[in-house]
Amino acid sequence: MTERLDSHFSLTKAGLPCGHWRLRSNGKFFHGEVRGNSVHVLKKPYWLGLELEGSAVMLGDVQIDLPVAPSKVIAVGLNYADHIKEMQRTPLGTP
Numbered sequence: 001m002t003e004r005l006d007s008h009f010s011l012t013k014a015g016l017p018c019g020h021w022r023l024r025s026n027g028k029f030f031h032g033e034v035r036g037n038s039v040h041v042l043k044k045p046y047w048l049g050l051e052l053e054g055s056a057v058m059l060g061d062v063q064i065d066l067p068v069a070p071s072k073v074i075a076v077g078l079n080y081a082d083h084i085k086e087m088q089r090t091p092l093g094t095p
Contacts, residue, residue: 020046022069023062029069034059 023032023039031046032039039062041053077083084091 020050022065022067023057024065025057025062029065032057032062 020031020033020042021039022045023030031042031044033042033046033050033052035056037059038056039059041055041057043051043053081091
């Protein structure tokens with residue numbers, strides 16, 4: 001259907017997403033390259049080099065996942081100042 005594409009947002013002739021993605025299939029996460037109706041499994045994330053593992057999964061059997069798996073999420077609450085005042089603490093400044 002289409003050859004390997006380096007663009008992450010190109011479309012195949014059938015309108016399917018082409019490119020390199022972090023995917024999930026049967027509870028397993030992996031990076032893959034979409035080629036037509038199949039996803040070719042990469043040995044490592046695409047930004048570390050494009051090296052195919054050798055196996056492929058049907059496109060319909062995978063889910064596109066987050067591009068990276070964060071180790072932690074940091075968020076700032078809108079009520080930060082209220083909590084500092086409530087706990088009688090000294091503000092640390094703007095986050």
